[in-house]
Amino acid sequence: MTIRARVTGAFLAAVLSTTAFNGAFAAEDTIKVGILHSLSGTMAISETTLKDAMLMLIEEQNKKGGLLGKKLEAVVVDPASDWPLFAEKARELISVDKVSAVFGCWTSVSRKSVLPVFEELNSILFYPVQYEGEESQRNVFYTGAAPNQQAIPAVDYLMENEEVERWVLAGTDYVYPRTTNKILEAYLIAKGVKPEDIMINYTPFGHSDWQTIVSDIKKFGSAGKKTAVVSTINGDANVPFYKELANQGIKAEDIPVVAFSVGEEELAGLDTGPLVGHLAAWNYFQSVDNPTNAEFIETWKAYTKNDKRVTNDPMEAHYIGFNMWLKAVEKAGTTDTDAVLDAMIGISVPNLSGGYSTMMPNHHITKPVLIGEIQSDGQFETVWETPGLVVGDEWSDYLPDSKDLISDWRAPMSCGNFNVATGKCGGKGS
Amino acid sequence: MYRIIQSVLVALLLLAAVPTGLRAEDGLRDLVNALGEAKLSEVDEHIAALAKTGDPKVVPVLEALGEGNLYARKADGQVFLTKESGSNLTLTDPVSGESAGEAPKASLSKVKVNNSVRRAVRTALGSLTLLSPDRNARLKAVQSVLQSPNADALGAIENALAAEKDGEVRAMLEQARATTLIISDRPTEEKKEAVRLLKENGGREALSILSSALGSADETLKPDIEAALASIEQTQALWAAGQNVWYGLSLGSVLLLAAIGLAITFGVMGIINMAHGEMVMLGAYTTFLVQEVLRTSFPALFDWSLAIALPLAFIVTGTVGLAMERGVIRFLYGRPLETLLATWGISLILQQSVRSIFGPTNREVGNPSWMSGAFELGGLTITWNRLWIIVFALAVFAGLLFLLKKTPMGLQMRAVTQNRRMASSMGIRTPWVDALTFALGSGIAGMAGVALSQIDNVSPNLGQGYIIDSFMVVVFGGVGNLWGTLVGAFSLGILNKFLEPYAGAVLGKILVLVLIILFIQKRPRGLFALKGRAVEA
Numbered sequence A: 001m002t003i004r005a006r007v008t009g010a011f012l013a014a015v016l017s018t019t020a021f022n023g024a025f026a027a028e029d030t031i032k033v034g035i036l037h038s039l040s041g042t043m044a045i046s047e048t049t050l051k052d053a054m055l056m057l058i059e060e061q062n063k064k065g066g067l068l069g070k071k072l073e074a075v076v077v078d079p080a081s082d083w084p085l086f087a088e089k090a091r092e093l094i095s096v097d098k099v100s101a102v103f104g105c106w107t108s109v110s111r112k113s114v115l116p117v118f119e120e121l122n123s124i125l126f127y128p129v130q131y132e133g134e135e136s137q138r139n140v141f142y143t144g145a146a147p148n149q150q151a152i153p154a155v156d157y158l159m160e161n162e163e164v165e166r167w168v169l170a171g172t173d174y175v176y177p178r179t180t181n182k183i184l185e186a187y188l189i190a191k192g193v194k195p196e197d198i199m200i201n202y203t204p205f206g207h208s209d210w211q212t213i214v215s216d217i218k219k220f221g222s223a224g225k226k227t228a229v230v231s232t233i234n235g236d237a238n239v240p241f242y243k244e245l246a247n248q249g250i251k252a253e254d255i256p257v258v259a260f261s262v263g264e265e266e267l268a269g270l271d272t273g274p275l276v277g278h279l280a281a282w283n284y285f286q287s288v289d290n291p292t293n294a295e296f297i298e299t300w301k302a303y304t305k306n307d308k309r310v311t312n313d314p315m316e317a318h319y320i321g322f323n324m325w326l327k328a329v330e331k332a333g334t335t336d337t338d339a340v341l342d343a344m345i346g347i348s349v350p351n352l353s354g355g356y357s358t359m360m361p362n363h364h365i366t367k368p369v370l371i372g373e374i375q376s377d378g379q380f381e382t383v384w385e386t387p388g389l390v391v392g393d394e395w396s397d398y399l400p401d402s403k404d405l406i407s408d409w410r411a412p413m414s415c416g417n418f419n420v421a422t423g424k425c426g427g428k429g430s
Numbered sequence B: 001m002y003r004i005i006q007s008v009l010v011a012l013l014l015l016a017a018v019p020t021g022l023r024a025e026d027g028l029r030d031l032v033n034a035l036g037e038a039k040l041s042e043v044d045e046h047i048a049a050l051a052k053t054g055d056p057k058v059v060p061v062l063e064a065l066g067e068g069n070l071y072a073r074k075a076d077g078q079v080f081l082t083k084e085s086g087s088n089l090t091l092t093d094p095v096s097g098e099s100a101g102e103a104p105k106a107s108l109s110k111v112k113v114n115n116s117v118r119r120a121v122r123t124a125l126g127s128l129t130l131l132s133p134d135r136n137a138r139l140k141a142v143q144s145v146l147q148s149p150n151a152d153a154l155g156a157i158e159n160a161l162a163a164e165k166d167g168e169v170r171a172m173l174e175q176a177r178a179t180t181l182i183i184s185d186r187p188t189e190e191k192k193e194a195v196r197l198l199k200e201n202g203g204r205e206a207l208s209i210l211s212s213a214l215g216s217a218d219e220t221l222k223p224d225i226e227a228a229l230a231s232i233e234q235t236q237a238l239w240a241a242g243q244n245v246w247y248g249l250s251l252g253s254v255l256l257l258a259a260i261g262l263a264i265t266f267g268v269m270g271i272i273n274m275a276h277g278e279m280v281m282l283g284a285y286t287t288f289l290v291q292e293v294l295r296t297s298f299p300a301l302f303d304w305s306l307a308i309a310l311p312l313a314f315i316v317t318g319t320v321g322l323a324m325e326r327g328v329i330r331f332l333y334g335r336p337l338e339t340l341l342a343t344w345g346i347s348l349i350l351q352q353s354v355r356s357i358f359g360p361t362n363r364e365v366g367n368p369s370w371m372s373g374a375f376e377l378g379g380l381t382i383t384w385n386r387l388w389i390i391v392f393a394l395a396v397f398a399g400l401l402f403l404l405k406k407t408p409m410g411l412q413m414r415a416v417t418q419n420r421r422m423a424s425s426m427g428i429r430t431p432w433v434d435a436l437t438f439a440l441g442s443g444i445a446g447m448a449g450v451a452l453s454q455i456d457n458v459s460p461n462l463g464q465g466y467i468i469d470s471f472m473v474v475v476f477g478g479v480g481n482l483w484g485t486l487v488g489a490f491s492l493g494i495l496n497k498f499l500e501p502y503a504g505a506v507l508g509k510i511l512v513l514v515l516i517i518l519f520i521q522k523r524p525r526g527l528f529a530l531k532g533r534a535v536e537a
Helices: A003-022 A044-063 A083-096 A108-121 A151-161 A175-190 A211-220 A235-247 A291-304 A313-332 A337-344 B002-023 B027-037 B040-053 B058-067 B115-128 B135-147 B151-163 B167-183 B188-201 B204-214 B222-268 B276-297 B299-327 B336-358 B384-406 B408-418 B420-425 B430-452 B464-477 B482-522
Strands: A030-036 A071-077 A101-104 A125-127 A140-142 A166-172 A198-203 A227-232 A257-259 A279-282 A348-350 A356-358 A370-374 A380-385 A405-408 A415-419 B070-073 B079-085 B088-092 B099-104 B108-110 B374-377 B380-383
Touching: A030 A044, A030 A083, A044 A071, A044 A101, A044 A235, A044 A291, A044 A313, A071 A083, A083 A101, A083 A108, A101 A313, A108 A125, A108 A140, A108 A175, A125 A313, A151 A175, A151 A227, A151 A257, A151 A279, A151 A370, A166 A175, A166 A211, A175 A198, A175 A227, A198 A211, A198 B482, A211 A227, A211 A235, A211 B222, A211 B380, A211 B482, A235 A257, A235 B384, A279 A380, A313 A337, A313 A348, B027 B040, B027 B058, B027 B070, B027 B079, B040 B058, B040 B115, B058 B070, B058 B079, B058 B115, B115 B135, B115 B151, B135 B151, B135 B167, B151 B167, B167 B188, B167 B204, B188 B204, B188 B222, B204 B222, B222 B276, B222 B380, B222 B384, B222 B408, B222 B430, B222 B464, B222 B482, B276 B299, B276 B336, B276 B430, B276 B464, B299 B336, B299 B430, B380 B384, B384 B408, B384 B430, B384 B482, B408 B420, B408 B430, B420 B430, B464 B482
Parallel strands: A030 A071, A030 A101, A101 A125, A125 A140, A166 A198, A166 A227, A227 A257, A257 A279
Antiparallel strands: A279 A370, A348 A356, A370 A380, A405 A415, B070 B079, B070 B108, B079 B088, B088 B099, B374 B380
């Protein structure tokens, strides 16, 4: 190639790429969906699965004919468990790749880091993980559980069925466990539990030496009252924690541990024999027996070509969120953000636990709450579930500075933190 | 009207059904089958009814129930003991104990159990097997009676005590009798005696039962219980200090294991090796692979998996280390910043390759039976895996020390690191000694990975958690000195464990870091500084 030809080539390429940028052609053929999950770094352990699940859902939808007569196209980026990088990658997805909606984030800190980007560029984020609440944002749909859809029912279960009187609240030291434990502590005290019967303990991310804490729990549990551990321990720290529990002989019959961040995926790395009976609270278990779930599991195993792959609660949240988004886009007839935001509220789609989930005006969804016991095969067996669906409550009623707040994104209120005491929009979290 | 007649008829039918059921030859079978239909909240009563029969046939049924191996046939509601065989279940008749063939899982439904059912099973089994001819079964029975004391079981315990010959079981039975006596309605005199006995034996169970009995005890008994509680708590506090030392030693041994390979590559050779943690991770993954092969091909050898994995891990990570040294590091000697960046890059490459091959999720590495559980030593609870890790860490340390000080290879290594040019002119092939030393350090990190796979999760991130700690230990102990690493690891471990109960895990770790920074200010070369020519190198 001569120099001249090279220059022309480069020029042509530049022109082509600018036109593609403007969406003059090529971009119209597909509807793009952004996937913002860490594929490397510490959170890859949980988030990679969600990326795969989204790719599967998009592929399935394309088999059914896509959306609005167009094919869906997944745009995958890797924010590498680096919180500021989440914001950068979100910006790239929205302004460079022009995606219509983004499915992503796991930790609360990553969500907090992308919030301003979604607000500024007016796009949509579906957040699939159980979180601490105290937030409701116009551009975000929270398809995971709020505290009242997971933590509070779990504590109720322990109080009623196991007659627990003494509580250990153990968590990893970051925003989700701290806020959840604050809510739980206020709730327990409101229920008449004495402050000296509550022990709160925080550990760093990836804590691996649990000897002291487990023996403290044992000691705390030998005061003659039934004791339970409520665990908001996150990520990698769980495996050594459960191993230490098993080795020090803490049985579920004596001191049950109820976890909010341990699902089928986390148990896959553990010998669950000694852990039978310890509990987890979620809105979905792989073991839930109904045809929709059976089909989902089958598709998942076929998609990953691995018969041993498990499904879990955040995957179900993406399943719900994705189907809600499809329905809302169909209803609005466009992928335009404002139209879809309006259309989303009130959309109802089947969930995998055998019912329907509905998007509420506070951008949270309705879900059943299930309590499951760990089985020796690494699955959970549901031992209790709420009689009906629970509506996600974004502003906890048990915290003094959020109990007066409500969220309603329908016109005319259109406010994520409306203070019913002062009658004004705005307050904490604005 | 029709409705009423219908319901009356149904009621009559039911009434007729009940007596025929009872008339049936075997009341036991009905009781067992009732488990299949019962709701979770009713199962407890059925278990109590089964236990009341006192029939030894009940024992396997309850055991199966507790383990989740009791299934009801959907077709006729018959309940069977089951055992998994592929996708089918082999059925055993609960009453006759005879085999009842196989059935596909879908045709059976599991009798649901939860924690309260398991507790009921434990209590029932405890009093049922107290008189078992098997000593271990009796021991287990007494333990379960101790864990869930039940005033109704007092008679059974006293009967068992009268018949018991074995010393250890007898002692436990005495304690179980005292424990149950306190919550029974026996006269105060007997209770006082029981409190005295519990006070002597101490222990967490005694503390628990005494503090719960305190509330309902009558006035004459209260001072006794309070005195006993105070005395038990005092001894417990003493033991707690001992327990902290033990935890510190155990944490120290983990630090030592993680750091000892680095003591070679960084300490002796001076290479800032950021991929050290990944060598630990590769060792852990080798253990995982060994266990996978053993599980599928030679399940009988599972208890030997760690012994098999150790040399393999050494070879695998040693080879990777050798390749790293020959491929990258040897070009970067004397350029610490570039070495740091290059090894950090290698660590990311290794992490991501493992993630691509094995997936991002944790892999299950099982504990062999000799590394599971705990035993009591006085008031100390000592877990087997921690004990073995301490032993292993010390053995590795001793082995390494021997290698460096007493073998020709160690002599060459020391010679090369202390004065390269002199060593070279004495005929030592310094490049190869460098490569082998680095491989040795990496190999030892791999062996550490085998041990750490027993207490931590095996994931691509495993190494990251240890790299900071390892550098901390080596720097604190004094670069280039193996003994420094040993003392550094154990003192950091113990310091951490004494701070943790007061400051919490998060603050404890911060405090340790601050202390180390202050210490390094005072003694920049660590605890045991090397003197002489090696310092300049």
